[in-house]
Amino acid sequence: MxxxxxxxxxxxxxxxxxxxxxxxxxxxxxxxxxxxxxxxxxxxxxxxxxxxxxxxxxxxxxxxxxxxxxxxxxxxxxxxxxxxxxxxxxxxxxxxxxxxxxxxxxxxxxxxxxxxxxxxxxxxxxxxxxxxxxxxxxxxxxxxxxxxxxxxxxxxxxxxxxxxxxxxxxxxxxxxxxxxxxxxxxxxxxxxxxxxxxxxxxxxxxxxxxxxxxxxxxxxxxxRVQTPRFHLRVSGAASEFSERLQSRGMVVLETTADSISVLGQPEEHSTWIWQTAAELGQIVRSVTPAANSLEKLFLEAVQETEHGHS
Amino acid sequence: MAIHNLGYRHCEGRRQSHRTRWLVLTENGIRRAWASAWLRRMLFFAWLPSVLMGFMIFLYEQSESTDDPFTRAFIQMGTALLEPGGQGNMQASGMLGYLQQKNEHPGETRHLFWSSLLLTLFRRSQPFILIPMLGVITPPMISQDIRSRAFLLYFSRPLSRTQYVVGKLATVIFYVLLITLMPALMLFCTGLLLSPDLSVLSSTGDLPLRILLASLLIAIPAASLSLMLSSLTTESRFAGFAWFAIWIFGAFTAGILSNSTWGDSTSPLKYLSLFEVFSEVAGSILDPQLASSRVEEPVSILAVLTAVSLAVLFRRISAPMQV
Missing domain, CATH: 3.40.50.300 (P-loop containing nucleotide triphosphate hydrolases)
Structure with missing residues (x-):
């Protein structure tokens, strides 16, 4: 084109x-x-x-x-x-x-x-x-x-x-x-x-x-992020869900009250996610691939400019 | 969505040439200026002197056609009295000289009489309309474009700065010609219609060209100067004030310096007054016999004035783009 x-x-x-x-x-x-x-x-x-x-x-x-x-x-x-x-x-x-x-x-x-x-x-x-x-x-x-x-x-x-x-x-x-x-x-x-x-x-x-x-x-x-990861939101205690995922070999980056940040693509781990949810009786509210925000990109560019000047 | 809203559609129509874009600005400028009631009143008054002079041509032609010597002499004296003549030229164009020449060279008096009338129109009546008229039309023409940042709208389209300036100049020149060229040509045509036959064209055929030249030599510098003043400020009232100040203070200064101080009316200091400059140029072109000095000086002054005005004008309209 x-x-x-x-x-x-x-x-x-x-x-x-x-x-x-x-x-x-x-x-x-x-x-x-x-x-x-x-x-x-x-x-x-x-x-x-x-x-x-x-x-x-x-x-x-x-x-x-x-x-x-x-x-x-x-x-x-x-x-x-x-x-x-x-x-x-x-x-x-x-x-x-x-x-x-x-x-x-x-x-x-x-x-x-x-x-x-x-x-x-x-x-x-x-x-x-x-x-x-x-x-x-x-x-x-x-x-x-x-x-x-x-x-x-x-x-x-x-x-x-x-x-x-x-x-x-x-x-x-x-x-x-x-x-x-x-x-x-x-x-x-x-x-x-x-x-x-x-x-x-x-x-x-x-x-x-x-x-x-x-x-x-x-x-x-x-x-698109350099290292693929995704965010998981669940209905119950996220900490328990997180521990169960880690025990199955998944790398958990961060856990908050109702969400978990996991390394990798969601498609690779979908079986384990649904199985864990069924075992704990919890509902998976959303699975979202992580993305860079434009704001972050913009701020990085601005900071780079400022450092370049100083 | 409203029923008439067709949404966006591509526009397939034929486009006109780039070269005539300035005409759009001129047409728009003329229409906007015409909206002023003051301008329309001034144009009405601008045509009154030419009506009076048309009457004088009528008297002249009557005196030519009558056989009674007493009536003829009476009309001739009346015509000569009505004819104001140029300042300082009464010996050449005044009553005695006029009657003397008429008796000696009957065929040449028509040209002298018509050109004297036209000169009076250009020197004595039209400047008093031209100054307030341009004081009304031109001050907002560029100053408002600067204030409302309209340059970005104009120059982001296929319109060059030269076309913009030409478009604005043409608007002003149109109105100046409407009170100089048009009444003068109408006067000439009136003379032709009242004269006994078309043979008078052989003796007066040069006058339309002289009228055109004199009109342009007044219109172009006056338009350039007034637009330059408009481009110097975002407040049109300041531009208007400067326009009137140049004419009034120039006339006062020239009058004081050239007459009182040196006591010499031929001093070049009289050209401090734009009245004098325009008057000399019009006089020299319309009837070289009546000119009191060489035409080169005032024409050079007008050329410099126009060049400087246009240079400043271009610089001012380019400035908003450079930041």
Missing amino acids: PSLIELQNLTKKYASFTALDSINLSIAPGVTGLLGPNGAGKSTLIKVLLGLVSTTSGSGTILGLPLGESTQELRSQIGYMPEDDCYINGLTGIESMQLAARLCGMDRTEALRRGHEILDFCGTRQERYRPVDTYSTGMRQKLRFALALVHDPKLLILDEPTTGLDPEERDAMLNRIRILSRDFSISVLLCTHILPDVQAVCEHVLILGAGTVRVSGSMQDLC
Whole structure:
């Protein structure tokens, strides 16, 4: 499968400050989470991808187009939702949509039709006829998402798309991202600090730190633990269950009041687990393979960055 | 889900060329500016002087067509009295000179008369509409985009910074031409319609080109300067204040320095006033006979003013992307 974004030795310096330091990365189509602490270079990377700032050195391709050369063509295939509260003053929601669509080359009628269609998709109702400067934070957030989508991009760059949304709207927003990726093959680069959002929708993760790539890979691979283990929850006393498992040669790593952490894959030990439960008259509530949390990965990357600086 | 909600669909429609994107911004800018009632009032008043001058052309043509010498002399005197002439040029364009020339060279007076009227329009009436009009239209045009961070929305689309600037400039130039080029061309057309036959085109055919050139030489620097001021601040009222201050304080300073201190009205210090610069340029183009100095100086000043304004403008709109 061809890469969506391919960067080689990409460096961006602002005077003496290096925002991106010889970045090499390859992002596959799908939904990719872009993570990193403040000042890691996420915003600079997005601006470089959009051609808003020039690179100091390095090269790359986005959607098969060379970086820094076909900027206009590239922007017509990328939808960008900025984190900043930006809007075109004096226009209503639907007028903003129409203007954005026309700036991407649509004629007036088609732009208006498309604007209404996307606002419907984004759950914007009659407020589309109000000036944008009277919108609430959530409404503006939805409008920015709609503006990024109005020209039917192949790549959607979303910067903090769920910030300022209530839980219901947040779920709806994540659902829209899933629909766009799954049903319409629109790749998404999701830049956020809300790790559960990344876990909920992303297939790939990219963690930046101090202008370099700290972690990159598929969510499945990254969350897989090095040493396989699983967690067992039982209805009765876990200590007794744990002792019985150890007597049968299983390695128990940790035992709490109602759960046991065991080394190995659950499939290897399923017979002994059910047999022990039957003997002790206890109920096995759940058997869950252990996984690395994204939060742990993120914190490790951040700590690595801090140690690197010190 | 609402019945009209079709969900997301791919958009297959044909896209227009990248090169005309600035027109979208211009059209949007014109529509937004037109929403101002003050602008519409000013445009109404901007056309009144040309109506008066149309009446003067009517009087002139009447004097040409009548055979009665008394009526003819009376209309000529009335026309000459109504014709204000350029400042400092009364000897050339004033009543006596005008009547004298009319008697000596009957065929040349029409050009002189029309160009004098156009010059009056460009020098004496339209600047007083142009200044407040641009003071209303331009201050929010870029300052509000900076304040609302609209650059991120514009420049993440296939729109270059040059197209953005051209789009904004074209909006301002459109309104400036609406009060300079259009009334002047209407006046010219009125003259043609009232004249005895189309042979007058041979003596006045250069005027439309002169009108166009003078209008553009006023519109482009004025638009560049006003947009540059708008780009320097996020508060449109400051940009508006600076715009008026440049015109008013410039005129006062130039008046004091060039007349009171040196007592010389041809001093280059008079170009501290943008009124004088625009007035000289319009005068030199519309009728070189009436020009009191060489055209190179004021045109150079306007060229430098435009270049500096555009350089600052580009720098200011690029700045938000660099952080």
